Amino acid sequence: MAVRLYAASVLALDDCLLSVMDIPGVLDALVMDHLSGTVMASGGRGEAERSAPALGETLRVTMDALAGATHRGTVRIDDLIVIADDGYHLLHPVEMPFDGPLVIYVRLDLGRANLALARHQLSSITGRLRG
Amino acid sequence: MAAVHTLLTGLAREHATGSLNVPPAGKAYLREGRIAHLECPRTPSVERLLTAHGRAGGYSRAELEFCVAGAVLDAAYFLLPAELPAARPKFRPGECPRPDTRLEFELAWLVGECARRRAQLAQIWSSAELDDVPVTPAARLPGHRATVSALEWEILLSSDRVATPAELADRLGQPAYSVLLAVRRLAAAGLLVAPLMPRRRGRALDRAVPPALPQSDPNVLAAVKRALEELE
Numbered sequence: 001m002a003v004r005l006y007a008a009s010v011l012a013l014d015d016c017l018l019s020v021m022d023i024p025g026v027l028d029a030l031v032m033d034h035l036s037g038t039v040m041a042s043g044g045r046g047e048a049e050r051s052a053p054a055l056g057e058t059l060r061v062t063m064d065a066l067a068g069a070t071h072r073g074t075v076r077i078d079d080l081i082v083i084a085d086d087g088y089h090l091l092h093p094v095e096m097p098f099d100g101p102l103v104i105y106v107r108l109d110l111g112r113a114n115l116a117l118a119r120h121q122l123s124s125i126t127g128r129l130r131g
Numbered sequence: 132m133a134a135v136h137t138l139l140t141g142l143a144r145e146h147a148t149g150s151l152n153v154p155p156a157g158k159a160y161l162r163e164g165r166i167a168h169l170e171c172p173r174t175p176s177v178e179r180l181l182t183a184h185g186r187a188g189g190y191s192r193a194e195l196e197f198c199v200a201g202a203v204l205d206a207a208y209f210l211l212p213a214e215l216p217a218a219r220p221k222f223r224p225g226e227c228p229r230p231d232t233r234l235e236f237e238l239a240w241l242v243g244e245c246a247r248r249r250a251q252l253a254q255i256w257s258s259a260e261l262d263d264v265p266v267t268p269a270a271r272l273p274g275h276r277a278t279v280s281a282l283e284w285e286i287l288l289s290s291d292r293v294a295t296p297a298e299l300a301d302r303l304g305q306p307a308y309s310v311l312l313a314v315r316r317l318a319a320a321g322l323l324v325a326p327l328m329p330r331r332r333g334r335a336l337d338r339a340v341p342p343a344l345p346q347s348d349p350n351v352l353a354a355v356k357r358a359l360e361e362l363e
Contacts, residue, residue: 012192012193013193035282037248040200097190098181098306130191130193130194
C-alpha cells in the first residue's frame, strides 16, 4: 500500500504512520496537525489526504457540540469513532508541547479489523510519540 | 515583483546548499535543494515555541520534530510570499542553520501548504482587518453562549488590548498562523472588536523586529538547544 511522507524527513512521524499502517484491517491512515489541517504523513489509497480538512472539521465540530452538551461545558476527546458503511473511522488526538493536537486518523475494514484491538494499538503507538 | 519562493525555487533546482538572507522578511537555509530551515521575525522560533511552555528538556524526538516542522511551516507562511527587495538577496553557500536539526522539507510542499492555509483563513473570515491590530475582546457576547477552543481562550485571556496577534503568538509560544486562525474564528463569532485607537496603519505589518518579549528561562533554553542538536 502506498505511503506518502510529505515533510520527507520528519522521521518520528513517518515511523508513527508506518506503525499505524501495520494495524490489522487498515485501509487509510493520516497524521495531521488539527489546528492548521496540515497533513504530515499519509498512507493507503490516497483518499484520506483529500478528506483531511473535513476530518479536522468533524473533530472540531464534535468537540464544540459535546462541550455544549455536557453538564461541565468542557470536553476532552480520547477517540472519535464513527462506524460507517465504508469502515470504522477513528480520530485520535495526541497533545503536543504547543499547538496541535496532532491527530491520527485511521479507516479500518469492517470485516477484517478488531476495533478494540485497533484502539489499543493506536494508544500504544501514540504513547511512544510522547515517550 | 517576484516573491521569495521564486528565488528559492531556482536555488532548489540547482540543488544548492547554503543560506539566503532576505531582510526584513527572514532567512532560508537549503540543503541540497531542500529546505533545511526557515526563520521569520514575525513568527516564534523553535526555541521560543519550546521554552514558552516551561518544560526543561524532556521532549521526545517526535515532539521536537513536530515542533521544528511547525515552526518551519509557520515561517514559510509569511516568508515565502514576501516580495523580494530591490537589492538581490545574498546567498551564502555552505551556511547551515544553528542548531541544525537535520530535518528537510520539499519547497513545493511548503508552497502548496501555504496556499491551502491562506484559503483556510479566508474561508473562516474573509476580512484581514483584525490580523495586525491589537486583539480586543468584545465587552459583551453577541449572543447567550459561545464555545471557544483552548487556544482561543488563551488569546482572550492574555489580550491586553495592545498586543497584536503576532505579539500574542510570541508571548504564548504558539505559531503565528495558529493565532491568526484563532483570531479570525473569534472575529467570525463576534467575540473581537476593532480597537478604538488603531495603531498607525501598516506599522505592525512592516515591523521587522518584534518588541521586547518575556525572556525565556536560560536553563530551559539551553536544555532545548541541546535537545535540538541531538536530533541528528
